[in-house]
Amino acid sequence: MKPNLPIKHGQNYSFAQAGAWDDLPQHVFQHSRLGATPGKLFLKEALQMSALEISLGSIPPGRGLPFLHQHRQNEEVYIFVKGTGQFLIDGEILNVQEGSVVRVAPAGARAWRNTGSTPLHYIVIQAKAGTLDTGTITDGVPVPGEPPWPK
Amino acid sequence: MKPNLPIKHGQNYSFAQAGAWDDLPQHVFQHSRLGATPGKLFLKEALQMSALEISLGSIPPGRGLPFLHQHRQNEEVYIFVKGTGQFLIDGEILNVQEGSVVRVAPAGARAWRNTGSTPLHYIVIQAKAGTLDTGTITDGVPVPGEPPWPK
Numbered sequence: 001m002k003p004n005l006p007i008k009h010g011q012n013y014s015f016a017q018a019g020a021w022d023d024l025p026q027h028v029f030q031h032s033r034l035g036a037t038p039g040k041l042f043l044k045e046a047l048q049m050s051a052l053e054i055s056l057g058s059i060p061p062g063r064g065l066p067f068l069h070q071h072r073q074n075e076e077v078y079i080f081v082k083g084t085g086q087f088l089i090d091g092e093i094l095n096v097q098e099g100s101v102v103r104v105a106p107a108g109a110r111a112w113r114n115t116g117s118t119p120l121h122y123i124v125i126q127a128k129a130g131t132l133d134t135g136t137i138t139d140g141v142p143v144p145g146e147p148p149w150p151k
Numbered sequence: 152m153k154p155n156l157p158i159k160h161g162q163n164y165s166f167a168q169a170g171a172w173d174d175l176p177q178h179v180f181q182h183s184r185l186g187a188t189p190g191k192l193f194l195k196e197a198l199q200m201s202a203l204e205i206s207l208g209s210i211p212p213g214r215g216l217p218f219l220h221q222h223r224q225n226e227e228v229y230i231f232v233k234g235t236g237q238f239l240i241d242g243e244i245l246n247v248q249e250g251s252v253v254r255v256a257p258a259g260a261r262a263w264r265n266t267g268s269t270p271l272h273y274i275v276i277q278a279k280a281g282t283l284d285t286g287t288i289t290d291g292v293p294v295p296g297e298p299p300w301p302k
Binding site for chain 1: 159161162163164165166167168169170171172174175180182183184193194195196198199200201202203204205206207215216217218219220221222223224225226228230231237238239240241243245248249250251252253254255256258259260262264274276277278279280281282283284285286287288290291292293294295296297298299300302
């Protein structure tokens, strides 16, 4: 159920307005183990991604993942945007907050929870481990012309 | 120059505290065309990513990218976290704000700018186009045991 996810497609892009972080619970993911899960929005299919799965997540105070999972082939990166929580990885606990970033190899057993009094907002990114050739700006190529705004 | 990026590594993870969004300008990227660029923090190398390049970005009011670029082989996704701006893609302008997500194919000519009165905070994610096999939770595998917190 995605009651409010305006999407626009162009030749080389797809564009979604997912809305403010605090409104994220309007997006409900049907999880095979957890059932209807408000505050989890997967974007790969909607935005026609070919190399990434990205989800925006929001967990209310007092809640956390009730199980551990690992991955078959995908590297995951978790970026915490707002709130405070704990990230459990192979039995070790990391304290997370705004600006915390965790890379997890496929084999890592992971879960996370909200330990604060406000929603915990975060992003989860998946990509197939070992597939990237170049980083920073080395894959970029200049295009002739300039943006139509002051330098 | 990365004056304050605490990083911890484990067998299956790397963990960074990049800090609050408003403090992001403390991270300075040496850009081959723009020179010293405060508010751009690339994370692939620091977090030992194998499938992703991720950068946290902050652009002050009145500023924007002064050039267009495309990519050789990487798909990019831009997630806007705070502030308001414009995203230019193949000559078309998209208005972006908290919760805006843009997927761009390698060939897309892109630039972006801050059009608001507060910093524009955003995340840029790169992965090699066409490499992902599975999305949502289909790559996940349950791990025996449970997190040490109430369900």
